[in-house]
Amino acid sequence: MVHFDCHAHVYEKITAIPGARYVPKSPAPLKVWKNNLSEHELSGGVIVQVSFLGTDNSELCSALSKLDKTRFAGVGVVDLDVDDAELDRLVAAGIKGIRWNLVRGKAVPDATVPAVQSFFQKLRQRGLHLEVHLEGSRLAPHLASLTDQGINLVIDHYGLPSDPSPEADPFIKAVKALPARNNLYIKFSAHYRTGFSVAPHASALLGILDDNRVVWGSDWPHTQHEETTCYAETRDAAFLASALSDITAAKALYGIAPV
Template sequence: MIAFDCHAHVYERLEPVPGARYVPDAPAPLETWLQMQTDHGLRGGVIVQVSFLGTDNSQLLQALSRLAPSRFAGIACIGLDATEAEVRDLAEAGVRGVRWNLVSGAALPDVADPQVRRFLSLLQAHDMHVEVQLESPRWEAYLPSLAPSPVPVVIDHMGLPASADPRSEPWLNALEACTDRDPFFVKLSAPYRGVPDARAHLDRLTWLLPEDRFVWGSDWPHTRFEDVASYPGDLGELADRLDDRDAARVLYGLSTPG
């Protein structure tokens, strides 16, 4: 059973930061997302800060202020120099994690660096986690360094797989070689951003990690892939294979009625 949409972007206004890699043509209203959840039998979800808004989380927080915290949560983007007060305020507003968008050659935070250790300690103190978007070939070297993380590490978009054969997938090989997989969760979202057919990758993933380490996300409104993606995507197939409720509770504090 898939109960939650744990990866969607909601923004009422297009206010890109300078140098944004991509700016969509239209807003992604909260009410539209909520209606799609209702149409597909979902109980709630997670709003992820969209990259073109940078670290201005104001629209994310506005949306969360209208939603029930037992069914909805947020993932923000903030700098490694964030203060304790900033992290506390985000947590109190319903933010349950921070996104590191590390694609396209972005620098990889070093868990051994004092500033990064301080940052992760702040997240830990406020029951938050880190969500990482990174291409599979770069995950291969980076994933082992995150195993000592004091907070959960959510691997975004299924690790952005690069190989049609999961046995040759760099990040899956790194995960299998990792002796401590306890911090890792995987977000099953946006298959169109990786290989065309990731079902065999999921087979290998569910052999490497227990069921309570997976959540599903629609990636709505499918920025840059609006013409090839649809809201339900592979929801029906995954709903027959996985139950996301334990992972959604651990990561986001979400629960279903009854």
């Protein structure tokens, strides 16, 4: 049974950074998301920093200040050279991970360079995980190095598969090839961001990992897809999630537990 929505975006106002790739027309209020959780009998969830706000996590932190931190957490976005004081402020606000949003050609940081190693060290010191949003075909060559940094690694949106066949999909092949998978987690979220059914990929991932490494997320308010899906549809399309128990993964990643 799924107890949490581990991937949603909440913002009461829209103040986009320059060059934002997409700016929604309407806010995504905390009250509406909480109503969605209640209607679908979910105990809590995780608010992820939305891309058009960049590294300004103030909306995220404001939402977290109104929530029970035993059932809710956040994932923020920061620069690689973020200072200790800022990270500590985010941790105090309820941030449990940092997201790299690298889709559409953004460069993947080189895990071997000193600046990135310093960033990883800051995450290790605070028990923060790294969440990666990146097309699976581009992620695959980096997966082994990212899972070798002594931190939990969370992959968004089924790994954004690129091949309709799980057996041929570069991301799933890379997961299979990992020498160890004890710190790898997958979000079953945003199936509509892939142009084919990801149900076979969900099944394949559960065959490689176990459900203690999987969480579900609605991806509400479904930015760029607001007109084609809704919360109920994403909940119904949570492939195989009805058979999952997310309690262990949610506790390990976010420190939250159901009521």
